[in-house]
Amino acid sequence: MECIDEGLNLFGPNIKYTVYWRMTILNNLPREGILVNPEAFVKGLQSIFGPGAALIETEIVRRMREKFDMEDLKSENLPEAIRHVRKQIAKLIDVDLTAIEPPMQASFKKLILTSN
Numbered sequence: 001m002e003c004i005d006e007g008l009n010l011f012g013p014n015i016k017y018t019v020y021w022r023m024t025i026l027n028n029l030p031r032e033g034i035l036v037n038p039e040a041f042v043k044g045l046q047s048i049f050g051p052g053a054a055l056i057e058t059e060i061v062r063r064m065r066e067k068f069d070m071e072d073l074k075s076e077n078l079p080e081a082i083r084h085v086r087k088q089i090a091k092l093i094d095v096d097l098t099a100i101e102p103p104m105q106a107s108f109k110k111l112i113l114t115s116n
Contacts, residue, residue: 064081
């Protein structure tokens, strides 16, 4: 979420708050839901900014590239970038989940990897 906030902040704090408000009120997609349904977020950006949404999406992905190892991701597509980061986190969690009971491990992985 931090990368999304930073990407939107480049266009001013009012833009960020307007986007989140519209996503919540008009698209029924609260801020926290963006990571679960990034496709809906991109569609919402397109409905607000038209072709300019691509610039915002690119900036958010650029922020993600700065924070995460995404050298093998060639796309500037936000949903693909979010899925890529989820996979990285899942790999890290495989190591960290060893102290958790096996039935709970599957639940945690599912929560992280769920895309819709």
